[in-house]
């Protein structure tokens with residue numbers, strides 16, 4: 001059975017140089033923030049590409065990935081699977097100038113990579129230098145506007161309230177159907193801690209014990225008791241589901257979700 005995905009995010013670290021109140025990965029709310037050794041991440045990458053045949057966009061995210069001192073090793077490892085990846089993206093907040101080792105791999109793999117620089121205005125205080133570097137070295141990048149007018153997607157969504165808010169099956173399914181994650185994004189499968197969750201609110205609800213850890217609703221990459229085919233089937237079951245347990249507790253990412261000023265600091 002072939003498993004082709006639209007996108008997957010890899011959490012390299014939840015440490016960050018900023019403390020955004022509405023951070024969708026809840027990075028400022030961990031103490032200490034999870035940080036993953038490159039050797040551990042390499043094992044996640046091997047397992048992931050045993051299960052997933054092809055992913056259109058594989059994204060290294062965080063936290064702030066440019067804070068990960070071994071990001072270059074992670075990129076090197078992912079490069080072994082370029083045949084299974086459309087494009088490798090790194091998302092950064094424009095506050096950290098890349099290390100020499102990272103610059104070396106960004107140049108080496110520039111035909112297959114792109115950097116998404118989120119522009120949080122004055123907070124993203126290294127953007128000009130980073131852009132000059134990327135222009136000079138021919139590294140592909142895009143700047144996403146998250147300050148002033150014309151905010152990308154109209155601004156951010158507030159995922160913090162995870163109290164129960166939808167009750168009937170119909171209400172829960174309606175939320176799911178309106179949410180962009182299972183909809184147009186085909187989920188933002190997120191790898192962290194050896195697990196792949198279909199969206200971050202679902203992971204967060206399980207992490208906080210708001211809902212029980214339900215093995216049907218995430219993939220345990222290191223579960224040796226099930227076969228690769230069964231792991232693929234779990235992805236299919238999630239992709240073909242009608243809702244997640246967490247949808248009852250979540251505002252979702254919907255066209256009509258209220259939008260907020262991005263990157264307001266705690």
Ligand SMILES: C[S@@+](CC[C@H](N)C(=O)[O-])C[C@H]1O[C@@H](n2cnc3c(N)ncnc32)[C@H](O)[C@@H]1O
Nearest residue numbers: 022023024025062063064091092093118156157
């Ligand atoms: C969690 S951040 C990690 C990468 C990096 N630290 C950054 O902020 O660019 C990943 C993406 O999620 C976006 N994001 C964070 N919180 C959000 C929210 N509440 N609503 C919508 N997008 C959000 C960020 O703008 C960024 O593009």
Ligand code: SF4
Nearest residue numbers: 016018020023063093
């Ligand atoms: S920059 Fe803001 S949105 Fe990005 S991970 Fe850090 S706290 Fe979260």
Ligand code: SF4
Nearest residue numbers: 179199246247250252
């Ligand atoms: S838990 Fe929230 S973000 Fe995830 S699919 Fe449901 S409504 Fe969307």
